[in-house]
Every structure is written in structure tokens, then in C-alpha cells.
Amino acid sequence: xxxxxxxxxxxxxxxxxxxxxxxxxxxxxxxxxxxxxxxxxxxxxxxxxxxxxxxxxxxxxxxxxxxxxxxxxxxxxxxxxxxxxxxxxxxxxxxxxxxxxxxxxxxxxx
Amino acid sequence: xxxxxxxxxxxxxxxxxxxxxxxxxxxxxxxxxxxxxxxxxxxxxxxxxxxxxxxxxxxxxxxxxxxxxxxxxxxxxxxxxxxxxxxxxxxxxxxxxxxxxxxxxxxxxxxx
Numbered sequence: 001x002x003x004x005x006x007x008x009x010x011x012x013x014x015x016x017x018x019x020x021x022x023x024x025x026x027x028x029x030x031x032x033x034x035x036x037x038x039x040x041x042x043x044x045x046x047x048x049x050x051x052x053x054x055x056x057x058x059x060x061x062x063x064x065x066x067x068x069x070x071x072x073x074x075x076x077x078x079x080x081x082x083x084x085x086x087x088x089x090x091x092x093x094x095x096x097x098x099x100x101x102x103x104x105x106x107x108x109x110x
Numbered sequence: 111x112x113x114x115x116x117x118x119x120x121x122x123x124x125x126x127x128x129x130x131x132x133x134x135x136x137x138x139x140x141x142x143x144x145x146x147x148x149x150x151x152x153x154x155x156x157x158x159x160x161x162x163x164x165x166x167x168x169x170x171x172x173x174x175x176x177x178x179x180x181x182x183x184x185x186x187x188x189x190x191x192x193x194x195x196x197x198x199x200x201x202x203x204x205x206x207x208x209x210x211x212x213x214x215x216x217x218x219x220x221x222x
Contacts, residue, residue: 043200043213044153097168098211100152
């Protein structure tokens with residue numbers, strides 16, 4: 001019962017913006033979009049989350065479409081250290097569980 | 111870094127032996143979680159805790175038990191380890207339930 005769909009992999013050139021898409025067409029009104037990443041052999045790392053407005057922090061920007069059925073995570077200036085698996089997760093704000101799908105393997109190339 | 115440590119970081123054990131993994135946090139967060147990660151399955155929630163002595167099951171709790179006698183420690187026990195429990199185990203914390211979770215470095219467990 002996957003709630004999100006992400007491409008399995010993508011490449012990005014170092015220094016360029018990386019745009020990671022996520023489809024969540026069945027999202028409910030009380031569900032947020034969360035993004036995490038996992039660098040090889042490390043624990044997942046929280047990146048950003050949003051409900052309906054675009055969000056930006058020191059790591060990334062999150063763009064959510066007006067109908068909330070899809071979103072894009074933007075890494076503005078990708079570095080080699082951004083090579084990781086990126087997970088898009090939909091969850092209600094008071095839901096204790098994170099459901100990780102397969103994610104997108106992002107490879108940043110020099 | 112949310113002040114989360116896990117011990118041991120690596121362990122090899124034999125089938126049928128009991129194993130306890132420890133998650134320790136330094137910031138008195140109320141909610142703690144145990145996940146396992148296997149190839150092809152992503153992370154799956156085993157158990158979680160919403161306070162001292164308050165725990166509940168996740169989606170893959172069979173064969174596992176947990177205890178939380180102090181705010182800072184959340185223990186995961188495999189009463190009789192099986193080869194299917196070979197996995198990487200991650201502990202996580204969140205402040206109030208539903209906000210972002212922060213993960214520990216993981217424990218790689220091999221059951222032979």
C-alpha cells in the first residue's frame with residue numbers, strides 16, 4: 001500500500017541543482033510530506049517536511065503542487081556528499097510510524 | 111546528531127541465543143523507536159515507546175520484545191535469535207509524536 005512513488009535512480013552533476021520528484025496522489029488533507037535521506041551505512045537523516053506551502057531550510061527546498069498530489073525536493077547545489085537514497089514519505093502529523101519505500105538513489109557525479 | 115547512541119554497533123551471534131540491543135539518548139525525548147532495515151524492504155518499525163514503561167508493537171514485532179525503564183534507554187531483545195533476524199537495526203527518537211524522527215547510527219546484527 002505504497003503511498004508515494006519515486007523514480008528508482010537519478011544522476012546529478014556536482015554543483016547543479018538536483019530535483020527529486022515524488023508522486024502522492026492519494027494524500028489526505030491531514031498528511032504531511034516528509035523527506036529523509038540515507039547515506040550508505042548510516043541512519044536515515046531528516047531533511048524537510050511540509051503540508052501545502054513550499055518550505056526551505058539550510059539543506060533543501062520542498063515544492064508541493066497546489067493539489068498536493070506531487071512534490072519536488074530541490075538540493076540547490078549538489079555535492080558529492082549528497083549521494084544517498086532519498087525517501088519521500090507521507091504521514092499524518094500525529095502518526096508515530098514512518099513508512100519507508102524504496103526511495104530514489106541519487107548519485108552526484110564530479 | 112540528536113545525541114543517540116546504539117550498542118553494540120556490530121554483533122555476530124548464533125541461532126537460539128538471546129540478544130539485547132541498546133539505544134541511548136541524552137536529550138530526554140519521550141518517543142523512541144526501533145526499526146530494522148533489510149534489502150528490498152526499506153525500514154520497518156518493530157516497536158516504539160511513548161514513555162517510560164509505555165511501549166507498543168510496530169509492523170514486524172514477532173520475535174522481539176522491548177523495555178524502557180528509564181527515559182534515556184530503550185532496549186530491544188531477541189529472546190531466541192533466528193537467521194531471519196539478521197539485519198541492520200536503527201533506533202530513532204522524536205520529540206512529540208508525529209514530528210521528524212532522528213536516527214541513531216545503527217547496529218548490524220548477524221545471526222549464524
